[in-house]
Amino acid sequence: MNAIKNKAAEQVTPPGKSLFQSLQGFIASIKFSIILLTCIALGSIIGTIIKQGVGPDEYLSLYSEHTYQIINLLGLNDVYHSPWFIALLFLFAINLTLCTVRRFMPAFKGSKKASVPEESAMMDMSMSFRASTSIDDAHLFSILKGYRISYSGVEGKVFQKGVLSKYGVLFIHTSIMLILIGGFVGLVAGFKGFMVLHKGDTKNTITIGGEKPYEKPLGFSIKCKEFQVSFYPNGAPKDYVSTVEVIENGKIIFEKQIRVNEPLSYKGVHIYQASYGSAPSFTFTIGGERVSLREKEAYRNDNISLMPIRFEQDIHNFGPGIMVAYLEQGEPRTVWFVKNIERFNEKIIQGVPVRFVDIQENIYTGLSVSRDPGIWIVWAGFAFILFGLYINFFQYYRRIYIRNIAGGYLVAGIAIKNKEAFKKEFEMLREKLNGIPS
Amino acid sequence: MAFHHKILGIVTLLYLCLFFIHLIFFAFKKEKIVAVMWPLLYGTLGLHTVGLILRWLESYRHGMGHAPLSNFYESLVFYAWCVSLIVVFMKKRLNYPAITVCATVISLFLMGYASISPSVDRNIQPLVPALQSNWLHIHVLTCFLAYASFAVSFISGFLYMFTWKNVIPPRDILDEINYRSVVVGFPMLSAGIFTGAVWAHYAWGSYWSWDPKETWSLITWIVYAVFLHARLMRGWKGKKIAILSIVGFASVIFTYFGVNFILSGLHSYAT
Ligand code: HEM
Numbered sequence: 001m002n003a004i005k006n007k008a009a010e011q012v013t014p015p016g017k018s019l020f021q022s023l024q025g026f027i028a029s030i031k032f033s034i035i036l037l038t039c040i041a042l043g044s045i046i047g048t049i050i051k052q053g054v055g056p057d058e059y060l061s062l063y064s065e066h067t068y069q070i071i072n073l074l075g076l077n078d079v080y081h082s083p084w085f086i087a088l089l090f091l092f093a094i095n096l097t098l099c100t101v102r103r104f105m106p107a108f109k110g111s112k113k114a115s116v117p118e119e120s121a122m123m124d125m126s127m128s129f130r131a132s133t134s135i136d137d138a139h140l141f142s143i144l145k146g147y148r149i150s151y152s153g154v155e156g157k158v159f160q161k162g163v164l165s166k167y168g169v170l171f172i173h174t175s176i177m178l179i180l181i182g183g184f185v186g187l188v189a190g191f192k193g194f195m196v197l198h199k200g201d202t203k204n205t206i207t208i209g210g211e212k213p214y215e216k217p218l219g220f221s222i223k224c225k226e227f228q229v230s231f232y233p234n235g236a237p238k239d240y241v242s243t244v245e246v247i248e249n250g251k252i253i254f255e256k257q258i259r260v261n262e263p264l265s266y267k268g269v270h271i272y273q274a275s276y277g278s279a280p281s282f283t284f285t286i287g288g289e290r291v292s293l294r295e296k297e298a299y300r301n302d303n304i305s306l307m308p309i310r311f312e313q314d315i316h317n318f319g320p321g322i323m324v325a326y327l328e329q330g331e332p333r334t335v336w337f338v339k340n341i342e343r344f345n346e347k348i349i350q351g352v353p354v355r356f357v358d359i360q361e362n363i364y365t366g367l368s369v370s371r372d373p374g375i376w377i378v379w380a381g382f383a384f385i386l387f388g389l390y391i392n393f394f395q396y397y398r399r400i401y402i403r404n405i406a407g408g409y410l411v412a413g414i415a416i417k418n419k420e421a422f423k424k425e426f427e428m429l430r431e432k433l434n435g436i437p438s
Numbered sequence: 439m440a441f442h443h444k445i446l447g448i449v450t451l452l453y454l455c456l457f458f459i460h461l462i463f464f465a466f467k468k469e470k471i472v473a474v475m476w477p478l479l480y481g482t483l484g485l486h487t488v489g490l491i492l493r494w495l496e497s498y499r500h501g502m503g504h505a506p507l508s509n510f511y512e513s514l515v516f517y518a519w520c521v522s523l524i525v526v527f528m529k530k531r532l533n534y535p536a537i538t539v540c541a542t543v544i545s546l547f548l549m550g551y552a553s554i555s556p557s558v559d560r561n562i563q564p565l566v567p568a569l570q571s572n573w574l575h576i577h578v579l580t581c582f583l584a585y586a587s588f589a590v591s592f593i594s595g596f597l598y599m600f601t602w603k604n605v606i607p608p609r610d611i612l613d614e615i616n617y618r619s620v621v622v623g624f625p626m627l628s629a630g631i632f633t634g635a636v637w638a639h640y641a642w643g644s645y646w647s648w649d650p651k652e653t654w655s656l657i658t659w660i661v662y663a664v665f666l667h668a669r670l671m672r673g674w675k676g677k678k679i680a681i682l683s684i685v686g687f688a689s690v691i692f693t694y695f696g697v698n699f700i701l702s703g704l705h706s707y708a709t
Contacts, residue, residue, distance in 0.1 A: 030671040034664055041660045048650040048697075080648045183646070192644060232502065232564040240567055260567035261641050272643040273567075370643040378645060382632040389625040 028098035036092045043088065047079035093180050100173040116156040116403050119410060127426045128412035129435030135402075135409060143432050144400065156403035156410075165417075168392025175384035182377030190372040191216065194274070197224035198281075198294070198364045202247065206369045218269065218369070220248040225255070227365040229276060240273050242365040258367065268371050275366035282308050282322050283358040294362065304352045309334070318344075320359055326350070398422050400429070411435060442492035443560070446515060449489055450553055452482040453518075453546040460539035464605060472535055479538070483522045490519060493562065502564040507578040510698070511560045514552035516578070517694075518545040520586035524622070528590065531615055534607045540593040573637035581630035581655075587623030588662070588683075588690045591616050595683030598676070613675055616683050624662050631655050654693040661686040 026032055050071065051058065059068045059077065075082030122128050141147075144159050151158040193206035193216060204221040207213055226243040239259060246253040246266050256264045263272040281294045286304065293299055298307040310323040319340040326333055326349050337356035338344040346355045398415035411433065415422035430437070456478055463471040493506040506512040525532055525541045532538060552558055594616040597606050606612075634652070635645040646652060665682045668674040674682075 030667050034667060034672075037660050037664055041657045044653045044657050047648060048653050052648070234564065236564050237566060238564065239570075261571040263640060263643065270643055272641070274642070368643045372644075375639065375645070379636070382635070386625065386629055386632065389628060393621045393625060 027095060028102050029095075030099065033092070033095050033099065036088060036095060040085075040088050040092065043079055043085050046076060050076050050079070052080070053078050089180065093177060096173055096176060100170065100177075104170050114151045114158040114160070114399070116151065116153065116158055116401050117412070119403060119405060122401060122403060122410050122412040123438050125412040125414065127414070127423065128410065128438050129430045129433075130405070130408060130410050130438045131433045131435045132408035133434065135433070140402075143429065147400065150399075154404075156401065159400040159402070160398070162395045162397040165391045165395035165397050168388045168390075168395070171384050171388025172392065175381040175388060178381035178384065179378050182374035182379075182381060185374030185377060186372040187374075190370065190374065192368070192370040195222065195271075195367045195369055196364055197222065197227075197242070197244075197367065198279070198362055199224055199227055201364075220246055220253070220266065222271065222367070223247055224365055227276065227363055229363070240276055240365070242273055242367065244271075244367075268373065270370055270372075272368045272370075273365070274368035276363060277366065278361045278363045280311055280359050281362045282311075282356065283360065285353075285355045285357055287352040287354075290357075292360070304350045304354075306349060306354070322356060322359075324349075324354075396422070398425075400426075410438065440493075440496055442489050442496055445485060445489040445492060446549070447553065449482060449486045450546070450549040452478070452485065453542055453549055456482065456542045457539065457546055460535055460542065463535050464539075467604070475535070475538065476529070479522065479526065479542075483519070483526060486515075486519050486522065490515065497562045500562055500564075502562070504565045504570075505575055506562075507574060508565055508569055509559060509563050511552050511558045513578070513582070513694075514548045514558070517582050517585060518548035518552075520582040521545050521548070521589055524583065524586040524590055524619075528615075528619065528622070531618060532590065534611075536597055536602070536606045537590075537593055537615070540597070541590065544589055544593075568641050571637055571641065573633055573640070577630060577633040577637055580626050580633060584623045584626035584630050585690050585694060587619045587626060588658075588687050590619040591623060591683045592687035592690075594619070595680035595687075598680035609676065613679065616679060617669060620662055620665055620683070620686075624659075624666065627655070627659055627662065631659060651693065651697045654689065654697050658686065658689040658693050661689050 051062070054077070056068070059071060063071065071077055075084070079085055116122075117125075140157075144161075147159040147161045148163075149157060150160045191208060193208040195203055195206045197203060200223075202221050202223040204219075205215040205217050208216050223245040224242055225245060226241075228239075228241050230238045232238050242258045243255065244258060244264065245255045246264070253266070258264050258271060258273045260273045263270045265271075279294060281292050283290065283292045284299075285291070286299065286301075286306075291299055293308050295308055295311055298305065304326070306324050306326040308322050309325045312321050312323075315321040315336070315338055318338050321336050321338040321344075323334050323336050326335070328350065335347055335349070336344065337347065337354075339356055339359065345357075346353060348354070396415060396418040398413060400411065400413045403410045403412075411429070413422065413426045413429075429435075456475065459471060459475055459478065463475070490506050493512070494503075497503050497506070507516055521541055521544050525538060532541075553560070594612040598609060598612045598616070600606055607615075631652075634655070638647065638652075639645040661682065665679065665686060668682065669679055
């Protein structure tokens with residue numbers, strides 16, 4: 001039934017249609033979807049061959065200047081966000097919508113009431129038989145397992161099974177639209193950023209990457225109380241765990257351990273264990289006070305302000321050193337501290353004695369932070385597609401007609417898909433009812 | 439050598455045996471030989487299962503218990519297992535020696551490659567944190583069952599190109615097998631992609647990041663979607679469909695092997 005209906009709908013340009021109508025027909029055709037899907041696939045392939053989203057230097061080391069210009073012009077350095085790729089997806093969404101609407105409109109408008117065909121028509125069907133006993137309903141229902149009655153009258157009955165399977169394709173295609181919509185919602189209303197926390201740090205913003213990275217306030221703060229990495233005996237990482245507190249309006253809301261595969265969720269924001277690393281921190285005594293500073297972390301008090309700005313593992317074979325910036329009468333100055341050399345590890349800055357005491361490796365945790373309000377639409381799309389695929393491929397629609405005739409009754413059956421399986425089922429039915437092939 | 443390695447070694451030999459039994463059949467065309475074939479395949483699949491379970495148990499003895507689905511060696515052995523499983527599952531349709539011999543060759547190749555290639559690490563390795571998830575099992579299972587169904591689709595598309603009376607099944611039957619295996623494989627691949635996406639959401643915070651392996655699985659998915667539509671709506675049959683199933687499988691191979699060897703990305707730890 002469906003296949004026949006579609007054949008008619010597929011006629012792209014019936015004679016006498018205007019250009020507009022035939023264009024409309026084309027946009028809603030399967031031919032167009034096959035073309036679009038092929039283009040989307042080809043575009044995706046390009047995106048896996050050409051490295052995505054790296055700087056110009058990397059491209060120029062791989063390709064000639066001329067090729068790089070073409071890559072840049074066509075947006076091949078970021079295929080999946082390039083205008084033409086998005087346009088393809090957009091066209092695909094339109095095509096899919098039109099196609100689905102056109103395919104299912106007739107089904108919703110005019111679903112004809114089932115009726116029992118004429119005796120002669122039933123005899124002509126490829127699957128039919130007659131039985132000469134009488135039959136009671138209870139017996140019939142017990143034989144026709146899973147069937148529902150769709151028509152019942154004095155002349156006979158119509159049974160059907162697998163009605164849902166007719167809507168499998170509708171489920172599949174609307175779900176694809178759901179996934180596209182969910183993805184779009186996530187793109188527009190969601191964000192994805194990054195947060196680096198040393199033990200003890202508290203932050204209420206995340207860094208959103210891209211061409212111009214910026215800081216985005218979260219609305220609450222995250223404090224890293226502890227971070228631990230454990231390893232297998234062979235040295236491979238086993239577990240990363242950040243113990244964090246969620247703090248809002250100065251109150252600790254809760255504490256949780258974040259691991260890979262076990263994110264934290266709060267107010268629709270998910271926080272994931274993404275990476276870790278270590279950064280040195282430098283211990284100074286500044287006028288007698290012990291202070292630990294990281295690179296680019298400023299120290300200020302009434303008398304002095306300074307900031308370690310550059311760390312070197314080894315300075316002229318004298319060991320590790322740190323360049324410190326400070327202000328001298330409003331003028332920025334820098335000075336090197338070298339840890340292992342007496343002469344170079346103590347300086348008087350603005351009259352305050354500063355001594356470089358120690359270096360410590362500080363481990364930090366990298367958390368990826370994202371919010372995606374479209375996620376549940378996408379999940380629903382996934383679930384519906386799988387359901388739709390199941391009913392479309394593993395269920396099928398069939399009907400059984402029963403007509404009362406003189407001296408008994410006549411039974412006929414039809415199925416559009418999966419005829420071979422239905423034939424077997426029908427044959428069993430005939431044996432149970434002691435039917436005689438007609 | 440660990441016990442599971444011995445068992446899987448025997449399994450490889452059994453696949454080789456199966457292959458020779460087919461050759462003998464093609465030489466003498468005695469139906470009796472085919473009658474031996476199926477019980478032997480069941481036995482092989484059974485032992486293959488035992489091998490996988492033993493490896494699973496063994497991993498607990500090393501204090502890092504995880505299903506044998508986590509490195510390249512394990513995925514090859516698991517793929518071979520899935521191919522046999524699908525063949526047994528579709529036994530009624532696939533009851534043609536020309537088809538089973540191809541499936542056997544695929545399993546044999548996968549097992550042989552897994553146990554011989556110097557580039558494959560056969561030890562049980564610990565799971566890196568990203569893989570420590572229950573989604574791993576369902577994701578790998580669905581993907582590889584899909585790949586195995588597509589292998590069957592490929593076999594029928596490949597055989598379609600040849601004729602050999604009484605050995606290669608008639609073309610309309612090959613066409614039907616091709617469609618039926620895609621009908622199994624397509625929902626499986628969809629489930630594989632979706633479970634992967636859900637997992638990625640929990641592990642990395644985004645369900646889709648255009649990583650090469652993800653992208654290639656999408657490409658494969660599209661090829662088979664085109665296959666289904668071309669067949670259903672444009673009425674493609676026969677040779678065109680056979681070619682599409684070969685293209686589809688090429689894409690599967692690239693998704694599975696090519697991406698690991700040629701492109702790099704989140705999934706590259708799978709090598
Ligand atoms: C990636 C996207 C798509 C997927 C995964 C998909 C999936 C499917 C599946 C699985 C079927 C059932 C095939 C069968 O029973 O053998 C189907 C049928 C169909 N699809 Fe799609 N589809 C997609 C896109 C489209 C688009 C864009 C259109 C419209 C232009 C479309 C139109 C149809 C039609 C008309 C049918 C036939 C239904 C029938 O008569 O049973 N599909 N699709």
